Amino acid sequence: xxxxxxxxxxxxxxxxxxxxxxxxxxxxxxxxxxxxxxxxxxxxxxxxxxxxxxxxxxxxxxxxxxxxxxxxxxxxxxxxxxxxxxxxxxxxxxxxxxxxxxxxxxxxxxxxxxxxxxxxxxxxxxxxxxxxxxxxxxxxxxxxxxxxxxxxxxxxxxxxxxxxxxxxxxxxxxxxxxxxxxxxxxxxxxxxxxxxxxxxxxxxxxxxxxxxxxxxxxxxxxxxxxxxxxxxxxxxxxxxxxxxxxxxxxxxxxxxxxxxxxxxxxxxxxxxxxxxxxxxxxxxxxxxxxxxxxxxxxxxxxxxxxxxxxxxxxxxxxxxxxxxxxxxxxxxxxxxxxxxxxxxxxxxxxxxxxxxxxxxxxxxxxxxxxxxxxxxxxxxxxxxxxxxxxxxxxxxxxxxxxxxxxxxxxxxxxxxxxxxxxxxxxxxxxxxxxxxxxxxxxxxxxxxxxxxxxxxxxxxxxxxxxxxxxxxxxxxxxxxxxxxxxxxxxxxxxxxxxxxxxxxxxxxxxxxxxxxxxxxxxxxxxxxxxxxxxxxxxxxxxxxxxxxxxxxxxxxxxxxxxxxxxxxxxxxxxxxxxxxxxxxxxxxxxxxxxxxxxxxxxxxxxxxxxxxxxxxxxxxxxxxxxxxxxxxxxxxxxxxxxxxxxxxxxxxxxxxxxxxxxxxxxxxxxxxxxxxxxxxxxxxxxxxxxxxxxxxxxxxxxxxxxxxxxxxxxxxxxxxxxxxxxxxxxxxxxx
Numbered sequence: 151x152x153x154x155x156x157x158x159x160x161x162x163x164x165x166x167x168x169x170x171x172x173x174x175x176x177x178x179x180x181x182x183x184x185x186x187x188x189x190x191x192x193x194x195x196x197x198x199x200x201x202x203x204x205x206x207x208x209x210x211x212x213x214x215x216x217x218x219x220x221x222x223x224x225x226x227x228x229x230x231x232x233x234x235x236x237x238x239x240x241x242x243x244x245x246x247x248x249x250x251x252x253x254x255x256x257x258x259x260x261x262x263x264x265x266x267x268x269x270x271x272x273x274x275x276x277x278x279x280x281x282x283x284x285x286x287x288x289x290x291x292x293x294x295x296x297x298x299x300x301x302x303x304x305x306x307x308x309x310x311x312x313x314x315x316x317x318x319x320x321x322x323x324x325x326x327x328x329x330x331x332x333x334x335x336x337x338x339x340x341x342x343x344x345x346x347x348x349x350x351x352x353x354x355x356x357x358x359x360x361x362x363x364x365x366x367x368x369x370x371x372x373x374x375x376x377x378x379x380x381x382x383x384x385x386x387x388x389x390x391x392x393x394x395x396x397x398x399x400x401x402x403x404x405x406x407x408x409x410x411x412x413x414x415x416x417x418x419x420x421x422x423x424x425x426x427x428x429x430x431x432x433x434x435x436x437x438x439x440x441x442x443x444x445x446x447x448x449x450x451x452x453x454x455x456x457x458x459x460x461x462x463x464x465x466x467x468x469x470x471x472x473x474x475x476x477x478x479x480x481x482x483x484x485x486x487x488x489x490x491x492x493x494x495x496x497x498x499x500x501x502x503x504x505x506x507x508x509x510x511x512x513x514x515x516x517x518x519x520x521x522x523x524x525x526x527x528x529x530x531x532x533x534x535x536x537x538x539x540x541x542x543x544x545x546x547x548x549x550x551x552x553x554x555x556x557x558x559x560x561x562x563x564x565x566x567x568x569x570x571x572x573x574x575x576x577x578x579x580x581x582x583x584x585x586x587x588x589x590x591x592x593x594x595x596x597x598x599x600x601x602x603x604x605x606x607x608x609x610x611x612x613x614x615x616x617x618x619x620x621x622x623x624x625x626x627x628x629x630x631x632x633x634x635x636x637x638x639x640x641x642x643x644x645x646x647x648x649x650x651x652x653x654x655x656x657x658x659x660x661x662x663x664x665x666x667x668x669x670x671x672x673x674x675x676x677x678x679x680x681x682x683x684x685x686x687x688x689x690x691x692x693x694x695x696x697x698x699x700x701x702x703x704x705x706x707x708x709x710x711x712x713x714x715x716x717x718x719x720x721x722x723x724x725x726x727x728x729x730x731x732x733x734x735x736x737x738x739x740x741x742x743x744x745x746x747x748x749x750x751x752x753x754x755x756x757x758x759x760x761x762x763x764x765x766x767x768x769x770x771x772x773x774x775x776x777x778x779x780x781x782x783x784x785x786x787x788x789x790x791x792x793x794x795x796x797x798x799x800x801x802x803x804x805x806x807x808x809x810x811x812x813x814x815x816x817x818x819x820x821x822x823x824x825x826x827x828x829x830x831x832x833x834x835x836x837x838x839x840x841x842x843x844x845x846x847x848x849x850x851x852x853x854x855x856x857x858x859x860x861x862x863x864x865x866x867x868x869x870x871x872x873x874x875x876x877x878x879x880x881x882x883x884x885x
Contacts, residue, residue, distance in 0.1 A: 181654055182247070183211060183256070194221045202244070202256065204652055209244060213254040222253065226502045228324035229255045234294055234495040236487065239287035241307060241321040246498070247655045248505040248700045260319050262310060265371070266303035270378040272316075274389045277375045278397070278427050280308070280318045285368055285420035287320050292361045292416055295329040299359070301367035302346040303374050327359060330524055345380055346370040349407050362409035365419055369404020369412075372397070396426050399434045482535040489539035490573055493546035496521065500550050504657055504704040511703060511747050515551060522547045538569025546577055552750065554584035575617035576625045583610050583631035588794070595795035595831035607635035626652070630662040639673070642666040650697075657704035660697035664690040664710035668717050672837040675721055683721055690714035705750055708743040712736065712756035717837055719763050728771055733764045751794045758782055758800040759836070765807050779808050799833045799840070802826050806844045809851070819851050 186199035194216035202209050214225045226246070233243035242258040262268075265280065272280070284306055291298060300322060311317040348366035350358035374380060376397060400422050406412045413419040418433075425432050496518060503514045522544055529540045545560030561578040586606045614628040626649020633642035643666035650659040671686030694711035698704060715736040722729040740757045747753060761782040765775035782804045789797060809822035826844055833840045849859040 181651075183209070185211065194225070199259065200256070204654075205244070208259045209256040210259045211254055211256055213252055215252065217252075222506070224324045225253055225255070226506065227326070228322065230495075230499050230502050231296060231326040231328065232257075232321070232323035233498050234491070235287075235291045235296065235323075236491045237287045237290035239283050239318050239320060240290065241319040243498075245655060246502055246505065253505060257321075258319065260307040260309045260321075262308045262316075264304045265306040265308060265318070265375060268308055268316075269303060269375040272375065274376065274393065274397070275427065276316060277372070278393075278423050280306070280316055281368065281372050281375065282420050282423035282427060284318050284320055284371075285416045285423065287318075288364050288368065289416040289420065291320075291323075291326070292364070296323070297327040297329065297359060297361065298323060298364050298367070299325040299327055299351065300343060300346075301364055301371060302343050303371050306371070329360070330521065346374075348409070350409060358409060360409065361415055362412045365404050365412045365416055366406075366409075368416065368419060369401050372404065373401045376401075393426055393429075396432045396434070400426070400432065403434050481533070485532070485536040485539045486569065486571060489536070489543040490571065492525070493543040493573070493577075496543070496547050496550060501655065501657075501701075504701045506703055508702050508742060508746060510745065511705065512749070515747070518547060518551060538564045538567035541567065542569055542571075542574050542577070545581065549577065549581055549584075554581050554588060557581040558585050570616070572617040572619055575613050576628055579610050579614040579617065579628045580625070580631060582606075582613070583628070583635060586610075586635065591795045591835045594834050595799065597832070607632050610635060626650075627656065627658050627662065630659070630666065634662070634666060634669075639666040639669040643670065647693075655701075657697060657701055657707050660693060660704070661706035661710040664694040664707065664714060667693060668710070668714040671714070671717055671721075675717075675837070680721060680725060684718065687714050687718040687721065691718070703746055705743070705746050705753065708746065709750075709752040709756060712740055712743060712753075712760070715739075716756065716759050716763065719760075719767075720837065723763065723766055723770070728767060730764070730767050730771065733760060733767055736760055737764065749790075751797060754785075754789065755794070755796040755800060758785060758797070758804065761785075762800065762803050762807065769807075769810070775807065775811060779804060779811065783808065795831065796835065798829055799831060799836065802830050802844060803833075803840055806840075806847065810847060813847075813851050813854075818855075823848055823851065 182202060182204050184201040184203060186201065188196050188198050189210060190197045195212060195214045198211045198213065200209050200211040201207075214221060229243050229246045232240065241260060243255060244258070245256040247254060247256075269277070284301075288298060288301065298320070301320070305320065305322045307319040307321055308316045309319065344352065346367045348359075348363045351363055351366075400419070404412055404419065413422070422432050422434060499518065500514065503509075503511060525540055525543055525547075529537060532540065541560045541564035545557045545564060548554075548557035548560055558578065558581040561574060561581055564574050565578060583606075610628070611632045614624050614632060617628070618624050626645055630642045630646040630649070633639070633645055643663050646659045646663035646666060650656065650663060653659065667686050667690035671683040671690065674680075674686055675683035691711055691714045694707050694714065697707050698711065701707070715732075719729045719733050719736070722732070737760050740753070740760050744750075744753045744757050761778045765778040765782075768775040768778065782800075786801050786804060793801070803826075805822050805826035809819035809826060812822055813819040827848065830841055830844060849863050853859040
């Protein structure tokens with residue numbers, strides 16, 4: 151049963167009559183959260199109880215108030231790191247977003263004290279069970295090569311478990327160190343809480359920090375809880391008996407100054423504490439006891455095997471086979487959970503980057519690539535059960551890096567290897583749709599035809615439905631992509647808009663809605679309705695702009711907005727309305743967007759096309775477009791092949807404009823025209839097909855210079871014969 155059905159509904163969520171408490175409007179956490187009382191405050195922010203209106207659950211909302219770069223980075227690092235660790239005793243991270251410029255983390259709401267507050271009233275047995283579970287949770291972080299570095303009683307939250315006991319939750323991963331990527335959290339400053347810091351942490355010995363560092367902090371936390379405070383003579387009277395003596399030995403072993411003499415893992419410490427809880431001998435007291443325990447277990451296993459063999463080979467074989475199958479199934483499920491979470495973590499890491507102010511995303515992309523390489527490096531040793539889930543995580547990572555073709559290849563492998571979870575179906579549907587869109591633009595550049603996207607929509611839609619769990623709806627991103635493939639941009643925009651209402655943090659939905667609205671604008675323009683076209687383009691700009699106000703580093707949304715601006719500027723130019731001021735403004739915004747990822751082909755295309763449009767505008771005003779064209783030429787020279795269809799088209803357009811400029815100045819346009827026609831193609835993805843204009847200029851320039859225009863005209867006619875009427879509209883309208 152969901153927590154909100156078990157617990158009484160908070161008074162602050164109920165409608166209340168006017169009164170002194172309601173002298174101000176109830177605080178709103180934006181479109182998603184209704185804010186309740188403050189649960190805690192610190193130097194950098196506050197934690198509030200809140201109601202998630204999208205997922206209908208109570209959350210603890212941690213809001214950052216101290217907006218200096220160091221605090222912001224630690225805040226984002228905390229959310230990113232803590233969300234990676236999946237364990238019942240790790241406080242869950244649900245979401246990260248930003249409202250009115252204040253980043254915030256929505257996390258699991260734990261209704262109870264922390265261990266520092268409760269230690270004085272807890273019994274020894276309760277403390278042992280709590281710390282054993284905490285050590286198990288810390289081991290889950292260590293399995294991901296994460297070192298917490300700030301374990302202490304106040305970072306362990308407690309909640310009654312319904313059976314009279316306590317459930318602990320480890321929180322605050324703000325200082326966590328990722329051993330796979332130490333540059334993220336490496337620092338020359340000593341960080342942590344001194345009373346619980348291991349000597350290597352106090353002395354800043356970065357190379358010695360590892361799992362034993364957290365074991366030391368757990369030992370300090372155990373001693374604090376047993377004594378009820380930090381002082382040697384804390385107010386809590388010590389308990390007597392063998393268990394108390396064992397706990398003292400365990401604590402001393404944890405607090406050894408040499409990391410090599412502590413428990414080697416948090417799991418080893420947890421097992422010691424569970425032995426105390428069960429009244430068994432501990433390894434720290436009797437070094438041979440643990441070996442004897444395993445000898446007894448081995449003998450028992452051998453006796454069981456002998457008995458099974460004596461009962462008959464077939465029956466025993468069936469039992470053993472069933473056990474092996476059950477074990478394999480369990481391993482498969484564990485790897486599936488591990489890599490589904492790993493994929494979600496990759497996604498979350500980039501989403502956290504997107505809510506930061508505009509900055510260079512390449513370091514974050516580099517970290518993502520490094521994590522994908524780490525996954526690949528570990529796969530050979532992980533057995534067959536891990537391969538499908540691992541390929542799924544790799545596919546999600548490729549999709550995040552803007553490589554839908556590589557993503558599709560990895561996800562197809564995951565599917566073929568039998569990992570056919572709903573998450574795989576959804577990701578594969580999106581990857582295939584995006585990869586098909588790229589392939590279609592490549593094909594249209596060479597030979598445009600009608601609307602072939604519809605042929606690909608059926609298989610993608612069928613795959614998307616496989617990702618729908620009972621009682622849920624299809625992924626709105628995939629649904630919008632399917633409608634785009636079918637050419638129904640109104641339904642695509644509606645699907646993306648509805649999804650964005652439910653999941654307002656998903657930038658891909660904002661990009662899809664804006665792109666679909668812009669496509670509707672192009673359709674209206676081709677149908678001869680410029681007013682409707684202008685309204686659609688403006689709506690696309692508003693949709694993208696609204697999202698970027700809260701996630702200013704979302705590349706896909708920047709691209710969708712810049713595309714809509716390009717469409718609107720081209721419309722104004724076609725209508726004879728100078729758009730110079732508009733273009734100059736969007737040039738500056740394109741410069742800023744390109745700074746997020748200078749190597750992104752879509753942003754490169756935006757940058758070049760705005761220069762091309764500005765050159766057209768300047769030429770129409772009788773001004774020299776040379777500086778814009780020369781800047782574009784230099785930009786083209788720095789691009790690395792292979793170029794996308796859009797960038798090859800931009801190269802054709804820029805050199806065409808340079809040829810026209812030379813022609814108007816009385817110079818030979820031939821060299822620039824030869825560059826323009828080196829790899830010419832159709833450009834219906836620009837909303838108009840410019841190729842016929844380039845070929846028409848070739849014939850015009852040749853005739854003016856005394857050359858036979860018939861070959862150029864024949865080429866023009868051949869190209870125009872390939873071109874469908876709907877791809878670019880009326881040619882007379884386009885010049």
